[in-house]
Amino acid sequence: MATKAKAFDLKAQPGFSAIARIAVVSLYLPIIILVVFSFNATSSLGVWGGFSFGWFVMAWHNDLIINAALFSLFLATVAGVFATIMATMAAIAMTRSDAYRGQTISYALINQPLIVPEIVTAISLLIVFAAVKSATGYSGTGYLVIAHTAFCIPFAYLPIRARLEGMDLNLETAAADLYADPWKTFVHVTLPRLGPGIVAGFMLAFVVSLDDVVITDLVKSGGQETLPTFMLGQIRRDMTPEVNAAATMLLIPSILLVTAVHLINRKK
Amino acid sequence: MSSLTQQAAAHQAATVRRRWLLKAPALLTIILASVGPLSVMLVYSIMAKGSFGGVNLGQLSFDGWMNVFVERDPFDDTLVLADANLLILWRSIRLALITTIATLLVGFPTAYYIATRPEHIRSQWMLLITIPFWTNLLIRTFAIMGLLSNQGPINNFLIWIGVIDTPIQMLFTDGAVLLGLVYVYLPLMVLPIYSSLERMDFNLVEAGYDLYATRLKVLWHIVIPSCKPGIIAGSILVFIPAIGAYVTPRVLGGGKNMMMGNLIELQFGQGRNWPLGAALSICLLLIVTAALIFYIRASSAKDISHGH
Amino acid sequence: MRILWTTLAAGAFLAAASGVAIAEEPVLSLYNFGNYTSPELLEKFKKETGIAVTVTDYDSNDTALAKVRAGGSGFDMVVPGANFVPIWIAESLLLESRPDQMPNFKNVEENWVNVDWDPGRHYSVPWQWGMIGPVVATSFYKGDINTSAIWLDPPAELKGKINVAPEKNDVLYAAIKYMGGEWCTGDKELLKKVRDKLIEAKESWVSMDYGIEKMDSRDTLAQLYYNGAAYRARKVNADIKLGFPKEGYSLFMDSVAILADAPHPENAKAFLNFIMAPENAALISNFATYANGIKGSSAFMSEDLKSAPELNISSEHLAAAGWQQVCPTDVDELYTRIWTDLLK
Secondary structure, rough: OOOOOOOOOOOOOOOOOHHHHHHHHHHHEEEEEEEEHHHOOOOOOOOOOOEOHHHHHHHOHHHHHEEEEEEHHHHHHHHHHHHHHHHHHHHHEEEEEEEOHHHHHHHHHHHHHHOHHHHHHHHHHHHHHHHHHHOOOOOOOOOHHHHHHHHHHHHHHHHHHHHHHOOHHHHHHHHHHHOOOOHHHHHHHHHHHHHHHHHHHHHHHHHHHOOOOHHHHHHHHOOOOHHEEEEHHHHHOOHHHHHHHHHHHHHHHHHHHHHHHHHHHOOO | OOHHHHHHHHHHHHHHHHHHHHHHHHHHHHHHHHHHHHHHHHHHHHHOOOEOEEEEEEEEHHHHHHHHHHOOOOOOOOEEHHHHHHHHHHHHHHHHHHHHHHHHHOOOOOOHHHHHOOHHHHHHHHHHHHHHOOOOOOHHHHHHHHHOOOOOOOHHHHHHOOOOOOOOOOOOOHHHHHHHHHHHHHHHHHHHHHHHHHHHHHHHHHHHHHHHOOOOHHHHHHHHHHHHHHHHHHHHHHHHHHHOOOOHHHHHOOOOOHEEEEEHHHHHOOOOOOHHHHHHHHHHHHHHHHHHHHHHHHHHHHHHHOOO | HHHHHHHHOOOOOOOHHHHHHHHHOOEEEEEEOOOOOHHHHHHHHHHHHHOOOOOOOOOHHHHHHHHHHHOOOOHHHHEEEEEHHHHHHHHOOEOOOOOOOOOOHHOHHHOOOOEOOOEEEOOOOEEEEEEEEEEEOOOOOOOOOOOOHHHHHOOOOOOOEEEEEHHHHHHHHHHHOOOOOOOOOOOOHHHHHHHHHHHHHHEEEEOOOOOOOOOOOOOOOOOEEHHHHHHHHHHHHOOOOEEEOOOOOEEEEEEEEEEOOOOOOOHHHHHHHHOOOOOHHHHHHHOOOOOEEEEOOOHHHHHHHOOOOOOOHHHHHOEEEOOOOOOOOHHHHHHHHHHHHHOE
């Protein structure tokens, strides 16, 4: 029986397993509660009043919510694609070479959006874009696209760069030796192997764009409400489980995307 | 011979040109929509304020900067210390530091536990940790609000088990803001620690036990030093967004427990003192920069001491 | 994976296509407080005129002013509060659209025509109006609620359970009246007392935030808040009552106006005329639960709302009500300073 001591586990540390389990449960607890109350029959966010799909039906029929959700997806797709293309180009230029002049400053610039507090960027953009808007008379989605692209670039850049660093150069050198031009080498040799990094980069950029509220709120013009800014606007009035329902609907694409990134990365 | 060097030089120049061309779109976008606009803050911070917000461009004034530290009492016109600004600044630094320590205390054991699981289970754990991070920040903050509410699950549970008989006020306190920050940024601490632990050489740990070290000693003298880069990276990744947080203190602080982000927003909104808002923004940027410099120093010092 | 990509691409295409459509004619962009615009109203407007209205939210008069003032916002219409309309006009941000010459203007109740902030209604049309006062859970506090003491000298039962709406003018108006002053007073001695009183009272407040739903969950037991919200809170907890402070309280009216640089001013005029029809104004009220200032609209309002004590202020209580005029700039700056001191 248990007279023989269990084999000594080198890696174990007392209490760590409990902390890890509690941490994961705590990360999900608020989300679970949020989802549960989106099915509440009453308008309360705290007291359970029976099960109902009512708030989902209401959110689904609320044009303001649906338009905001569609616009969020549109913006995240466009900004995500731009950010991913730019980040891929930058990563190719910056990873596969020896140190060169301007490398540090380029690297700092690429990562700059990560370190400036969002509210500061948002107010600066409000001031600058407003001046451009009045000068040009154009107040379309371009401003949001460029703002989102800028802060998505470092997120798209990270996995692409990581993937590039792990790739060996032999295949490209071989292709160059066979007189393939650089563009052909890129399309037929580099790009396919970079694929998973690019997909992961796009998805990170996509989710980061979908997440943004502060910058969007100050840059948006007429009809450019995203789901997060719409929800921020709800704070002023009564918050009902309709917001929970909308949030729950937004959870689904996020979870799908992250899981997809996970599966793709695992395949590599 | 000379044509060969010329060819090499031309090739070199072409490489440099190509490199900059490839980088240009990303760098230009960031300069246009992130770095460039920040310079507006510098300019606005040294202009006189407009009466309904905005600034009077061209009218130099250092009131904005002065108001960060001292202000004129509206009633007797004496100069007094702007203690509210300094208090909020201090609260932001304090909350960001406590957040960093708390996420470290929870995040390190979590990362360690995950990193010591068999490989296929590890990635599933990491997926579990990352999913909440990629769900909307606002949604997660609303969720915490529900959790802490007087009729929320925590209070109901405490009343149910009989620990308390009236709900505890948890929402709209510094504690609520802190909890929100820890919750939101925990994954940012776990990720880098995990990746440095994953590469750790457990032979060292074995050697430690062979010398009859206790688990605590092994942890303190072997495990922690070897994942120090991860700990430093995680701390900086948590500290920087925490000190500039805006949404979390706004929703969970109930408008009474401001942090720097909210104070800045107040000056640009209801406070109608844009130069002060701009000066406060620059102060916040300076703190973040100082933290980054500390980070770079700390991580390069580590490399030197280990000599590789 | 491929399915995901196809979906995303299709989504992008659809959104881009609709984006192109938005840039064309029959559209209108309304910039309004969050959750303040009836979706039903917009549907009806679209059905009758073919014009699709998009709504964009702001959370305070100051945000709206800052953003539009910065320029190039691209909105057609905005809904400023009464005490902000003169600023908007003075800063040349509004179009003189002459609602008073529109066909439906005859429906506007007489007392909302010659208002201080827009005499004769050359710029703006009533959206909704109401008052701000103490909203109290009376099963927790049995005393008099027709006083600002509820939140300025709070009874023990309510201490630590009070929320105050974070609106500078509304809070200062009530506080100045409570301390015996008049709105727009520049009397520094009195204002110092007002500030000290507010800062002292703040100790008893749990938050300065939006959200009447915290009354539903009993996270707050009293609030300084708006009457329409008090009505909604009473529907959840029957013990919730609204007080009309005898010391004085302020009325508010939010009015719709067209922006000077509106891309679609003609559509916007059609909208202003549309909401002055009683059956349409009633839709606004039914959604946001405030009164609207249009004659005959109560016939189309929900029964509950029509008879709500929160919205039908008795003449006795109305005597203590007042409006927030725009104060001289130096006074306003003083008020702003008191306000930022309080918030910090």
